[in-house]
Amino acid sequence: MSYARRALIVAWKDLVVERRSKETLNALLFFSLALLFVFQFTLGPDRERLAAVLPGVLWLGFILSGVLGLGRTFLVERDNDCWEALLLAPGDKSAVYVGKLAASLALMLVVEAIVLALFTLFFNVDLWPVLPGLALVIVLGTLGIAAVGALFAAMTAQVRTRELLFPVLLLPVLVPVLLGTVKATEALLLREPLTSVAHWWQLLVAADVVYVVVGLLTFDVILEG
């Protein structure tokens, strides 16, 4: 079986489980909706203030729902000895990482698309003109978040204090991604040309490459047991 096919099977399995149970997706959507209300109540009705903090608030929502969703990436493997089955999978174990990463990325992008739609609705911002650029920022940022998240989720899956440890490990590492995405989003919303924030694009791409490569190289070490 080829490497790509093995990765695809892991991703497909996770997505089918998610489609049938809708466990994570449903909870994440309600969580995001609740976050929108919390943002609205804490920031107040002042439109100008809202516009100024919008990029940060948007990414705060993405990061928080990402932390909740990604932390569960490997929980499905804990039942019925599925972890051992992953271990027994033939060939290079990094294919499992690629599959897990692809499935988490897909799930996060779905949640983010819906959150974005709710954002435009509730906070009355017109995102249509900047949507292509914004989509690219979201994909690049989410890839970085999911790449570290999948790695750390595998690490914390077997730890007793999992729910606490996962965000504590994840959030400081994600500071460069968070700064890059917020700054790039800010520039997009202010209708600045993309070239004015070229360094942030380069940083996001560099971060994605570093995180994915480290994940590929070290994943079998974590899966061992």
Added chain:
Amino acid sequence: MVTVLGWLAALAIVVGLATGFGMAPREVTQGNVQRIMYLHVPAVWVAYLAFTVGFVASVVYLARRREAADRLAHAACEVGTVFLGVNIATGAIWGKPTWGTWWTWDARLTSVAVVFVMFLAYLLLRQAVEDRERGARYAAVLAIVAALNIPLVHFSVYWWRTLHQPPSLLKPGASAMPPIILAALLVNFGALAILGAYFIARRARVLAGEAEAMA
């Protein structure tokens, strides 16, 4: 061997204090408060040296699976975190009289703080995983991620904002520092580096004793 290193460190610290307070002149604008630099700047250099040792030891551990490499990585990252804490604390003490504030979200303060929190998380992970061998593997992976993340953190936070004076030593062109102050700085760096090496050796030995007692 470790004891000799300890005495050497004590001696070097005395020499460092003597150069910092006795030999180096009083700075014209800041006065005596500037002398905290002889602890502040070497502390961060030693911390990053220790993280480099921790990174290399983590890679070696994953490749060879020698427990000694794991203990070295653990000790180096822990000592690095302590030195970085000293750097942040002395920075705050220096910042109050000169900048008028204990803390500001300036680029280099922020990036050092982020690195500090990353390695605190590393120490938390060490505590949280009960199985010794598994904890060693996880910690090694985290150390590699954190170490490779340091340049990303520095660039991103630097672009985010900067107000700190530019580094006066590690920059292209001639050093702006008078030779006498530079000499005192380097002497203190040597002293703290020996102290850091002593702490790491001592901590690795304690960890080896712990492992022996558990087995």
